[in-house]
Structure formats: C-alpha cells, structure tokens
Amino acid sequence: MNSRRSFIQKAGATAIALSTPAISVFSSPISEIFDQDKILRVAIMGLGSYGTRVAEAMQDCKRAKLVGVISGTPSKIAMWQSKYGIPAKNCYNYENFDAIKDNPDIDAVYVITPNALHKGQTIRVAKAGKHVICEKPMAVNASDAAEMVSACDQAGVKLLIGYRMHFEANTLKAVEMREKGEFGDIKFFQGLSGFKIGDPTQWRLNPELSGGGAMMDIGIYSINGARYMVGEEPIWVTAQEVKTDPVKFKDGIDETITFQMGFPSGVVASCLSTYSMNNLDKFFLNGTQGFAEMQPSTGYGPIQGKTHKGPLNEPHVTHQTTQMDQMAAIIFDGVTPKIPVDGREGLKDMVIIDAIFEAVKTGEKVLLG
The missing domain is CATH 3.40.50.720 (NAD(P)-binding Rossmann-like Domain)
Known part of the structure; x- marks a missing residue:
C-alpha cells in the first residue's frame, strides 16, 4: 500500500x-x-x-x-x-x-x-x-x-x-456564481458521464489505442468538471468497477466505473463513467445557499441548466468555434482563461485517472499529492 x-x-x-x-x-x-x-x-x-x-x-x-x-x-x-x-x-x-x-x-x-x-x-x-x-x-x-x-x-x-467546456458560456456562468459565493459553502458535486457505445471494432474499445474505456473517453468530463465546479483539487479517490459484457469490454477497457473524490474543504464528488447507459451527462453542484444543475452538461450543445436563481440561459455558440478563437488569444495575446486549458491542466486529470484505476484494482482509497 x-x-x-x-x-x-x-x-x-x-x-x-x-x-x-x-x-x-x-x-x-x-x-x-x-x-x-x-x-x-x-x-x-x-x-x-x-x-x-x-x-x-x-x-x-x-x-x-x-x-x-x-x-x-x-x-x-x-x-x-x-x-x-x-x-x-x-x-x-x-x-x-x-x-x-x-x-x-x-x-x-x-x-x-x-x-x-x-x-x-x-x-x-x-x-x-x-x-x-x-x-x-x-x-x-x-x-x-x-x-x-x-x-x-x-x-x-x-x-x-x-x-x-472551459469556454462554454453557461458553464462559465455557473463557475462565476460559485466564485462570488452565490451557492454558499460548496458541499457536494455529482457528475454522470456516459452513453451506450456502438461499433465493437472501433479504436475506443482497443486498449492499445485508447489506454482505457469509458473513463478515458467520457469519465474525464466528470473528473474535470468536478475540479472546475468545486474550485478545488481532490486529495483522495475511491472507485468501483462493474463489467457486464467482458467480450465487448475486454481487459484494459472499463465499461462502468463509479468513483468518488474528496476535496480539502470536505466536499465530496460522486461520479459515474460508463459505456452502457444513456440519458446521463449531468452535473449537480450543491451548496449551503443554492445549487447549479446542468443536463446536458458537456454535450456539443446547447448546454441546459438552472440554479436556485433560475435558468442558465447564456447564448449558445458552437463550442469548438469559441475554443479555437480563445486558443488563438491564449497563444498570441497572452490571455489567461478563467479555467485553464494548458498541458498542466491535462496532466492533473491524468494523475486522477491513474489513481482511479489504482483504486479499482486495489479496492482501497488512494491518496493524491
């Protein structure tokens, strides 16, 4: 250990x-x-x-x-x-x-x-x-x-x-509300990420190309979303895997993982990553004075959501259009985005994914940092 x-x-x-x-x-x-x-x-x-x-x-x-x-x-x-x-x-x-x-x-x-x-x-x-x-x-x-x-x-x-998603307007609005303290003290986050995957011959189900299954492809949204919605970095993870189709989801390809992350303030995130269920794609952030709920939360759009103060109704712009314009501003103008998109941000998610796979393997809580 x-x-x-x-x-x-x-x-x-x-x-x-x-x-x-x-x-x-x-x-x-x-x-x-x-x-x-x-x-x-x-x-x-x-x-x-x-x-x-x-x-x-x-x-x-x-x-x-x-x-x-x-x-x-x-x-x-x-x-x-x-x-x-x-x-x-x-x-x-x-x-x-x-x-x-x-x-x-x-x-x-x-x-x-x-x-x-x-x-x-x-x-x-x-x-x-x-x-x-x-x-x-x-x-x-x-x-x-x-x-x-x-x-x-x-x-x-x-x-x-x-x-x-780091440039998506409703997402940024929810993050801004949290930063302003409009939800009070954050207590809980839920992230549900998944869909029923089709073609069994695609590269996403080949461990040599994908490096994993649903967690790599879709679970990463709940990991990353928990971090920017809560506004903290997790300090521990626990995780459990369920596999109902070992033929389609061979060794090295996770089908469904439920995982939990703990944050320094005591916030707990409860998340699901799956290749076997639709009707998910949901974020829920709960605080002592309010909440934010988004469903769909990470799809190609438009993102739909609400808070205790009413709907999140920022105008929808194609995500990749906004992303690429903003990346030009980062590269040429030195702009710092509200939510980072650099390689160090990506590395943090990979550290957490490694820990989740370790927690699945051992059945124990894995400490981060």
Missing part, C-alpha cells in the same frame, strides 16, 4: 512541479499587447469524425483558420483539400509531418488521433517548433502527459488541451 501511495504521490508531485501560476496582469495597455488581427493558422492531425467537427466549427472562427492537414489516408486529404481549399504544400502524412518545421504558414497542429498516439505526435510537433493543441485525454497516463508538458516547455511552444 505504501508503494502504491508513493507512486500516486509522485505523480501528483509531478503535476504540481510542472504547474506555474498564470499571469493575467499586464504592465502595458491592452491595445499595445494584443494583436487582434493575428490569425492562428492550424493544421488538423486526424481527419475522423471529431476532426471534421472541429474543421466545420472553424469556418466561423474570427481568430483561427484551418490551413493544413495530417492524415494517413490519402483520399481524406484529397477530400479536405477540395472542401477547405488547403494547398498541397500544407498536407502531410504521419511519416513526413516533421517537415512542418520548414513551413512558415502553419502556427499550430491540433492532434485529434487515438489517445495512445498523442504523446509521440505531440513531442514531434513540439520539436518541429509548432504550438500543440491536443485532444483530451492528453495521454494514456500521467507519466506520458508529464513528458509531453516537458517537451513543449523545452521547445518553447504552447501545449493546450481541447477542453471546449
């Missing part, structure tokens, strides 16, 4: 050591620092369903533009070239994309490939001198995530994680 706790504590210490305080106070007038006309020129790596969603959303961006692609499928590259007007010189495959170091027309690469590929691809992009936007989960474990953060630091490039 001591060695297990030591491992988790070392992982947590790595996350803390790699964390640096964000600075949002500027010594010069905003107009002198921000280049509002500078466009983030992005190449998307991985032209699957989510890559397509991001590409479509980027057509409405004001600060970000799709200018390149990286794919192992020539037919997809040709289709995207035609649809989005991408020049041949900005098209790469997985073997030759290191050559982007010599392409001044690409500022950043958005890595949207299976989880297990993120580490190697992120490091290669960083070595090529380009900023990295990496889809979540950023890696398959905390150790790999820490290597990604270090590689980007050493290369002097930004590493941002695709936490689209």
Whole structure:
C-alpha cells in the first residue's frame, strides 16, 4: 500500500512541479499587447469524425483558420483539400509531418488521433517548433502527459488541451456564481458521464489505442468538471468497477466505473463513467445557499441548466468555434482563461485517472499529492 501511495504521490508531485501560476496582469495597455488581427493558422492531425467537427466549427472562427492537414489516408486529404481549399504544400502524412518545421504558414497542429498516439505526435510537433493543441485525454497516463508538458516547455511552444467546456458560456456562468459565493459553502458535486457505445471494432474499445474505456473517453468530463465546479483539487479517490459484457469490454477497457473524490474543504464528488447507459451527462453542484444543475452538461450543445436563481440561459455558440478563437488569444495575446486549458491542466486529470484505476484494482482509497 505504501508503494502504491508513493507512486500516486509522485505523480501528483509531478503535476504540481510542472504547474506555474498564470499571469493575467499586464504592465502595458491592452491595445499595445494584443494583436487582434493575428490569425492562428492550424493544421488538423486526424481527419475522423471529431476532426471534421472541429474543421466545420472553424469556418466561423474570427481568430483561427484551418490551413493544413495530417492524415494517413490519402483520399481524406484529397477530400479536405477540395472542401477547405488547403494547398498541397500544407498536407502531410504521419511519416513526413516533421517537415512542418520548414513551413512558415502553419502556427499550430491540433492532434485529434487515438489517445495512445498523442504523446509521440505531440513531442514531434513540439520539436518541429509548432504550438500543440491536443485532444483530451492528453495521454494514456500521467507519466506520458508529464513528458509531453516537458517537451513543449523545452521547445518553447504552447501545449493546450481541447477542453471546449472551459469556454462554454453557461458553464462559465455557473463557475462565476460559485466564485462570488452565490451557492454558499460548496458541499457536494455529482457528475454522470456516459452513453451506450456502438461499433465493437472501433479504436475506443482497443486498449492499445485508447489506454482505457469509458473513463478515458467520457469519465474525464466528470473528473474535470468536478475540479472546475468545486474550485478545488481532490486529495483522495475511491472507485468501483462493474463489467457486464467482458467480450465487448475486454481487459484494459472499463465499461462502468463509479468513483468518488474528496476535496480539502470536505466536499465530496460522486461520479459515474460508463459505456452502457444513456440519458446521463449531468452535473449537480450543491451548496449551503443554492445549487447549479446542468443536463446536458458537456454535450456539443446547447448546454441546459438552472440554479436556485433560475435558468442558465447564456447564448449558445458552437463550442469548438469559441475554443479555437480563445486558443488563438491564449497563444498570441497572452490571455489567461478563467479555467485553464494548458498541458498542466491535462496532466492533473491524468494523475486522477491513474489513481482511479489504482483504486479499482486495489479496492482501497488512494491518496493524491
């Protein structure tokens, strides 16, 4: 037990050591620092369903533009070239994309490939001198995530994680209310994340590509949501796994995990991650003076919710459009988002996921930090 706790504590210490305080106070007038006309020129790596969603959303961006692609499928590259007007010189495959170091027309690469590929691809992009936007989960474990953060630091490039909810208007409204004390002392958080997964041959159900099952894919929303809704970092986890279909959900692929997180103030989060149930996607935050409830809480939108003061009814904008415009502001303007989206934020989630898997394996409470 001591060695297990030591491992988790070392992982947590790595996350803390790699964390640096964000600075949002500027010594010069905003107009002198921000280049509002500078466009983030992005190449998307991985032209699957989510890559397509991001590409479509980027057509409405004001600060970000799709200018390149990286794919192992020539037919997809040709289709995207035609649809989005991408020049041949900005098209790469997985073997030759290191050559982007010599392409001044690409500022950043958005890595949207299976989880297990993120580490190697992120490091290669960083070595090529380009900023990295990496889809979540950023890696398959905390150790790999820490290597990604270090590689980007050493290369002097930004590493941002695709936490689209960190820019979503109703989510930010709920966080603002909590920060203002409108819910009183926070006591409890519930996060329900899951859906019935289909095609059993997809990469998400291949442990060598996904690094896990529902927890990696959808449970991470409840982990991350608990942290920004409560406004604290957890100090312990417990977890229990249920598997009803060991054929579809083979070794290394979790089907359903219920897990709990404890926070320094005494807040407890009770969460569910599953590939076997629909009608979930719910966050509930309860305090001594009020509450916030969101369902759907992390879907592509619109997000729906209410508090003890009434509905959450901020205008809906396509999440990925807002995300990419805001990431341009982070990279070019030094903007600090209300909820972090950098690699260190992603690393914190990976430390927690490692601890949850350890708690499932041992049946014991695992300490963080």
